[in-house]
Amino acid sequence: MTTRSKQWLYLLFAFTCVLLGMCILLPIPWLGGETVMEQMTEEASTTSLDDQQEYHLTTVEYTTYIDEKKVEVYRFEPGTIVVNQGDEVVLRLHGIHGKQHEFTLEHYNIDGTVTKGKETTISFTADTPGTFRLTCHTHTSANQIPMVSYITVVKK
Ligand SMILES: [Cu+2]
CATH class of the missing domain: 1.10.287 (Helix Hairpins)
Incomplete structure (x- = not known):
């Protein structure tokens, strides 16, 4: 050229x-x-989540060795969800790791179980501002690091 x-x-x-x-x-x-x-x-x-308010959470397990000792921890992912007061919220909980997780969403008093390979759906109206814990009772602080996700409701 x-x-x-x-x-x-x-x-x-x-x-x-x-x-x-x-x-x-x-x-x-x-x-x-x-x-x-x-x-x-x-x-x-x-196409944002503004009017949808549907969140997918998964149960995840992390395993590692600290000083040759096996350490396991279960988590809800994501660990934090932020919604607006008044939102109609749908949480779809997918059981990926761990046989089952019995949980409670505080303040809203919703109980349920997430089973491996299955989806559990809960819904509620985010009426009260604040941060509320979605806690697993199968994996608590008594036997290991608590398995918890924090739902923050922002005041309108
Ligand atoms: Cu659990």
Whole structure:
């Protein structure tokens, strides 16, 4: 390839980059005068969890050795969920590790069991602001690190 044709290739590449940049950043009439970036962020916000309020939790086990001693801990993942006061909340608890987990969601007084390979669904209206524990009674602080997830209800 000659030096001259290489120069043309670079010029064409630079021109394409500028054109693409303009398309993304400048308002486009057939998109209602919005830029491609604005369109993309709008689509992202309409598919957020704002009106859905459904959360998937899994039971997870971690195992390690500390000073050649086996250490096991069970966790709910995620360990923290934040919702707004008044939200209709659905928690879908998936049993992945551990045979079963008997749990209570404090304040809402919801009890249940998560069994390995099964899904347990609980739902409630987040009426009271504060942080509430979803605690497993099978894996408590008496025999190991507590298995707990914290549901925080933010005041409206
Ligand atoms: Cu458990």
